[in-house]
Amino acid sequence: MEIDLPEVVAEVRVEFDRYEKALNENDVSTLNAIFRDDPRTIRYGGTENLYGYAEIKAFRGARTPPGTRTITKTVISSYGRDHAVASTLFQRHSMPSKIGRQMQTWVRFPEGWRVVAAHVSMIDDA
Helix, strand or coil: CCECCHHHHHHHHHHHHHHHHHHHHCCHHHHHHHECCCCCCEEECCCCEEECHHHHHHHHHHCCCCCCEEEEEEEEEEECCCEEEEEEEEEECCCCCEEEEEEEEEEEECCEEEEEEEEEEEEECC
């Protein structure tokens, strides 16, 4: 298996950056499009466990945006040509004493790269 193929990592980085921009702008339609429309797609958040695209989409549509954030230590690793994991730390300007952690599993489908699993959590900033 080929790991961290530069062209694959670059493709996922473009999609990851598109996600980040949409998140900071609360572009719900783009955020929804990035997640795989499938009942097996999962997103664990700070206060919610979402099973299936329908639950993720409903959550995005109903939530109050938490505001912009700054990311650091982003790592994107690819495994073959069709699978990748993106991990990053983030800090929300509205929560300066917390550090957020985010991991996304990306898979290439005929329609493009999509998130099939995501986990977001917060910890105290040491």
